[in-house]
Amino acid sequence: MNLYLNQIGAIIWKDFVTELKTRELLSSMFIFALLVILIFIFSINLSIVKASEVGPGILWVAFLFAGTIGLNRSFMLEKENGCLMGLMLVPADRTTIYFGKLISNFIFLSIMELFILPLFMVFFDIDLLSHLGPLLIVVFLGTLGFCALGTLLSSLSSNLKTREIMLPILLYPLLIPIVIGVVRMTGQLLDGIPLLDMMKWIGLTASFDIIYIGVSIMTIDHILEE
Amino acid sequence: MNQETAEGLEEESSILIWLTGLAFVAAMAAIFLFVPTEKTEGPIQRIMYLHIPSAWLSFFAFFIVFISSILFLWKKEREWDIYAYASAEIGVIFCSLVLITGPIWAKPIWGTWWVWDARLTSTLILWLIYVAYLMLRAQTDPGSMRARYAAVLGIVGFLNIPFIHFSVLWWRTFHPQPKVISSEGFGKGMDPSMLATLGISLGAFTLLYFLLMGQRVRQEKLKDEIDRLKREKLYSS
Numbered sequence: 001m002n003l004y005l006n007q008i009g010a011i012i013w014k015d016f017v018t019e020l021k022t023r024e025l026l027s028s029m030f031i032f033a034l035l036v037i038l039i040f041i042f043s044i045n046l047s048i049v050k051a052s053e054v055g056p057g058i059l060w061v062a063f064l065f066a067g068t069i070g071l072n073r074s075f076m077l078e079k080e081n082g083c084l085m086g087l088m089l090v091p092a093d094r095t096t097i098y099f100g101k102l103i104s105n106f107i108f109l110s111i112m113e114l115f116i117l118p119l120f121m122v123f124f125d126i127d128l129l130s131h132l133g134p135l136l137i138v139v140f141l142g143t144l145g146f147c148a149l150g151t152l153l154s155s156l157s158s159n160l161k162t163r164e165i166m167l168p169i170l171l172y173p174l175l176i177p178i179v180i181g182v183v184r185m186t187g188q189l190l191d192g193i194p195l196l197d198m199m200k201w202i203g204l205t206a207s208f209d210i211i212y213i214g215v216s217i218m219t220i221d222h223i224l225e226e
Numbered sequence: 227m228n229q230e231t232a233e234g235l236e237e238e239s240s241i242l243i244w245l246t247g248l249a250f251v252a253a254m255a256a257i258f259l260f261v262p263t264e265k266t267e268g269p270i271q272r273i274m275y276l277h278i279p280s281a282w283l284s285f286f287a288f289f290i291v292f293i294s295s296i297l298f299l300w301k302k303e304r305e306w307d308i309y310a311y312a313s314a315e316i317g318v319i320f321c322s323l324v325l326i327t328g329p330i331w332a333k334p335i336w337g338t339w340w341v342w343d344a345r346l347t348s349t350l351i352l353w354l355i356y357v358a359y360l361m362l363r364a365q366t367d368p369g370s371m372r373a374r375y376a377a378v379l380g381i382v383g384f385l386n387i388p389f390i391h392f393s394v395l396w397w398r399t400f401h402p403q404p405k406v407i408s409s410e411g412f413g414k415g416m417d418p419s420m421l422a423t424l425g426i427s428l429g430a431f432t433l434l435y436f437l438l439m440g441q442r443v444r445q446e447k448l449k450d451e452i453d454r455l456k457r458e459k460l461y462s463s
Contacts, residue, residue, distance in 0.1 A: 149382070152378070152382070153379075153382075156375050156378060156379075159366075159371065159375075160362075160365050160366060161365060162365060166361070166362065166365060169358050169361060170358045170362060170379065172354075173351050173354040173355045173358060173386075174355060174382060174383065174386050176351050176390065176393070177386065177389035177390050177392070177393035177394075178389070178393075180393040180394065180396075180397045181393055184396075184397065200392075200396065201396070204389065204392055204393060204396075207389075208389055211385060212382070212385075215381065215382060215385060219299065219378045219381065219382075222299055222374045222377070222378060223374065223375065223378060225374065
């Protein structure tokens with residue numbers, strides 16, 4: 001078990017070192033998410049629409065689009081220099097690659113989200129601080145689900161000829177349930193409804209996370225197979 | 227594939243063709259001659275006998291994709307990959323038919339082509355998932371990689387259905403819509419003649435599924451056979 005965790009840790013560490021050296025991913029994800037929010041602000045009239053009604057949707061669309069950049073990058077980087085082959089040659093269980101990538105994607109996306117949330121608060125004039133705790137739980141559930149399915153599908157799409165196009169086409173329809181869930185929950189939180197009143201949405205998103213991590217563990221062997 | 231089994235298959239499929247043809251003639255007769263016109267909706271309501279069977283057929287086809295995908299990953303036999311592929315194609319065609327006949331029916335009855343009702347939304351998402359499945363297959367070269375990737379997506383996609391169902395259902399309960407879906411009349415108890423017509427139509431469509439499936443599977447197998455022969459002849463000469 002310890003060895004297994006060490007192997008996962010090594011993959012995460014490797015991703016972090018690469019990111020620290022190149023500094024490409026986080027900055028581009030952040031700027032892209034910011035741009036998405038800006039474009040939405042131009043396309044709606046905030047003096048007519050209530051910010052807490054449209055805000056959650058825009059926030060999550062920004063997370064989703066920026067996250068897709070991260071996912072595309074995560075396996076493409078491995079493909080470029082044949083690093084994926086190297087990872088697969090390591091005498092370790094293939095699920096370590098999945099978990100390593102899942103966790104590093106999750107951490108990168110979370111860091112980006114932590115930078116976006118204050119800006120969101122400023123742009124939309126919404127007070128996030130009063131319900132920060134429940135909001136972070138919702139963000140956690142949503143991001144985990146996105147990364148769970150996203151990591152599986154990006155490991156798959158990285159081997160296709162048109163990988164940047166195919167990943168969103170494969171991923172977005174499957175993500176609709178969890179997006180509906182987190183947007184609803186965020187919206188209700190901003191309206192002051194306590195998180196405990198939304199148990200069914202929490203149940204839906206949490207079971208989405210668990211089921212897709214489980215399915216990924218079972219199927220990743222079939223994807224990472226040469 | 228040897229000569230005898232090929233002939234056997236031929237015979238089987240010709241029986242199925244006749245059966246399906248007869249079932250469709252019966253269904254058409256029932257829809258246009260036998261069943262009485264619905265009182266409030268008028269003749270447009272007859273589209274139900276195509277709409278519901280198409281929906282049933284596409285869900286059934288996607289279920290077969292799911293089962294075949296699991297069996298493929300388990301047994302790694304090309305047979306299951308062919309079944310999943312053929313079934314996904316049929317499912318997408320009939321799901322498209324549902325999405326086309328739905329608005330045609332909705333326009334005169336609800337006064338609008340589309341409402342973001344739970345059932346319509348989930349059918350549209352389902353269609354998108356399986357179109358993506360077919361695109362994935364089109365993007366990859368034939369071989370074990372394509373089969374494995376498609377199987378993973380077939381499993382992941384089908385497991386998404388319960389999530390889609392509940393999320394769009396709860397999504398809409400916050401914005402109540404006119405109770406449109408009940409106009410299908412399922413809950414209200416249908417006239418026996420209508421139920422019988424729907425039954426015949428369902429039967430005809432199910433037969434059509436097996437017919438299309440058989441043809442498509444045979445076609446795919448012949449393709450494999452041609453590929454094999456080509457390779458054999460090319461290398462031996």
